[in-house]
Amino acid sequence: MEMNQPSRFDAIVVGAGPAGATAALKLAEKGYKVLLLERGRGAGSKQVFGGRVYAELLRRVFGDLKDAPIHRWVKREALMLADGDRLVAVAYWTANSTSFTTYLGQLTSWIVERAVNAGAVFVDEVRVDRLLVRDGRVVGIEAGPDRVEADVVIDAEGVNRLLLERLGLVAKPKPAHVALGVKEVIRLSEKAVTERFGLEDGEGLAWVIVGSVTDYLPGGAFVYTNKDSVSVGLVLHLDAAVRGLRAHVHELVERLRLHPLLRRYWGDGDVVEYSAHLTIESPEFIPKSLVHDGLIVVGDAAGLLLSTGLTVRGVDYAVFSGFLAAEAVDCARKEGGFTRDVLSACYEQPLRRSAVYRDIVRRKRASKLMKDERLFRDAVRFAVKAASTIYELGEETPKLAEALEEAERAARLSKLSLALMLIRLVRGL
Numbered sequence: 001m002e003m004n005q006p007s008r009f010d011a012i013v014v015g016a017g018p019a020g021a022t023a024a025l026k027l028a029e030k031g032y033k034v035l036l037l038e039r040g041r042g043a044g045s046k047q048v049f050g051g052r053v054y055a056e057l058l059r060r061v062f063g064d065l066k067d068a069p070i071h072r073w074v075k076r077e078a079l080m081l082a083d084g085d086r087l088v089a090v091a092y093w094t095a096n097s098t099s100f101t102t103y104l105g106q107l108t109s110w111i112v113e114r115a116v117n118a119g120a121v122f123v124d125e126v127r128v129d130r131l132l133v134r135d136g137r138v139v140g141i142e143a144g145p146d147r148v149e150a151d152v153v154i155d156a157e158g159v160n161r162l163l164l165e166r167l168g169l170v171a172k173p174k175p176a177h178v179a180l181g182v183k184e185v186i187r188l189s190e191k192a193v194t195e196r197f198g199l200e201d202g203e204g205l206a207w208v209i210v211g212s213v214t215d216y217l218p219g220g221a222f223v224y225t226n227k228d229s230v231s232v233g234l235v236l237h238l239d240a241a242v243r244g245l246r247a248h249v250h251e252l253v254e255r256l257r258l259h260p261l262l263r264r265y266w267g268d269g270d271v272v273e274y275s276a277h278l279t280i281e282s283p284e285f286i287p288k289s290l291v292h293d294g295l296i297v298v299g300d301a302a303g304l305l306l307s308t309g310l311t312v313r314g315v316d317y318a319v320f321s322g323f324l325a326a327e328a329v330d331c332a333r334k335e336g337g338f339t340r341d342v343l344s345a346c347y348e349q350p351l352r353r354s355a356v357y358r359d360i361v362r363r364k365r366a367s368k369l370m371k372d373e374r375l376f377r378d379a380v381r382f383a384v385k386a387a388s389t390i391y392e393l394g395e396e397t398p399k400l401a402e403a404l405e406e407a408e409r410a411a412r413l414s415k416l417s418l419a420l421m422l423i424r425l426v427r428g429l
């Protein structure tokens with residue numbers, strides 16, 4: 001699609017994900033002339049996520065979320081350790097909820113619609129080929145035959161940050177810093193989702209499953225209940241997958257969908273979507289600098305994702321950074337321009353001081369521990385063997401100590417090494 005737009009804006013935002021859409025909305029609300037560009041058809045068509053968004057930062061940025069596309073409020077969580085057709089589950093149930101399930105495309109479209117209503121110009125099906133640089137300063141974008149200039153460009157291109165790579169600001173992603181996510185959306189009736197998962201109307205759940213579901217490789221499976229569908233998928237740390245994955249990742253997803261203990265929930269549903277995407281697994285993905293002369297980097301492109309193994313926060317962080325970028329444009333105007341130093345003071349430093357950023361970097365050690373394959377193989381086998389010895393009884397009822405010894409033998413992992421591993425993990429997480 002040809003852009004057919006004026007050739008100068010106050011700000012250009014590249015990528016209509018949650019980060020870019022929020023930046024465009026907040027800039028338009030402040031009265032700036034802003035152009036939001038997206039390579040996909042409509043907002044959100046190219047985005048992939050598991051299924052759950054934490055609400056607190058969104059409320060701070062958007063106010064109440066009454067008209068947001070919320071599917072279900074998550075009130076039940078579980079961590080499952082799966083070893084073939086046995087699994088141990090640790091569940092958490094609450095009457096309160098701080099997160100909701102949704103389709104990312106719907107959430108992003110909701111933000112983009114607000115941005116357009118506030119005066120932002122949104123053009124889809126335009127792939128930005130490069131950032132225009134003059135005298136070492138980013139002055140706009142180039143998309144096919146079109147060149148558009150602006151005082152500042154906000155890079156919200158997501159995890160595949162080719163524009164930043166071309167500019168020499170970041171290197172190609174290392175397999176140790178990213179993971180591959182694959183997801184299916186399985187359509188069921190709203191009633192089936194509510195009843196089969198033991199929920200009430202409007203209630204949702206989130207499960208994380210580790211162990212045999214990823215062939216015991218670092219990563220895990222996730223399950224989120226939407227209004228009338230279930231999102232089921234896997235995340236595999238890329239370096240471990242390259243080294244140790246024996247099956248095709250699609251087969252793993254298929255195995256998960258047909259898992260003997262899980263298929264009762266969604267086995268008769270229709271798979272209506274299949275998608276795959278990279279995601280961030282390490283704070284080391286964060287670029288050295290989040291600004292450049294004329295440029296602000298937000299969302300996944302800035303490495304703003306926190307995956308603890310139990311929870312994932314990327315969308316709310318993307319929204320938060322898009323919001324900060326819009327504030328920074330105001331601040332830079334007042335401080336005399338969009339130089340790297342001013343943008344650093346107005347965007348990078350406030351972001352690095354924020355709880356969001358601090359939470360990401362203080363998990364650096366944990367993100368290394370989460371690559372320990374013994375955690376996903378031996379520890380899982382240990383727990384499942386101990387549980388099966390305790391619960392699957394014949395004539396004899398083993399004592400707890402005997403069950404643990406049995407588990408030690410089966411998992412080839414001593415209680416002491418397991419305890420040390422868990423202590424390190426708990427302290428890191």
Ligand SMILES: Cc1cc2nc3c(=O)[nH]c(=O)nc-3n(C[C@H](O)[C@H](O)[C@H](O)COP(=O)(O)OP(=O)(O)OC[C@H]3O[C@@H](n4cnc5c(N)ncnc54)[C@H](O)[C@@H]3O)c2cc1C
Binds near residue numbers: 014018019
């Ligand atoms: C499998 C998986 C599960 C996840 N689960 C969760 C979860 O449950 N909860 C959560 O909070 N987060 C989750 N995340 C992370 C979350 O999806 C991201 O953190 C979030 O989408 C980042 O938002 P963003 O706007 O920075 O980037 P994106 O959402 O990736 O959006 C970037 C946009 O830029 C566009 N674009 C890229 N390059 C160009 C270009 N050159 N020109 C024009 N447009 C361009 C893309 O088409 C895309 O629309 C998950 C991610 C994956 C992969």
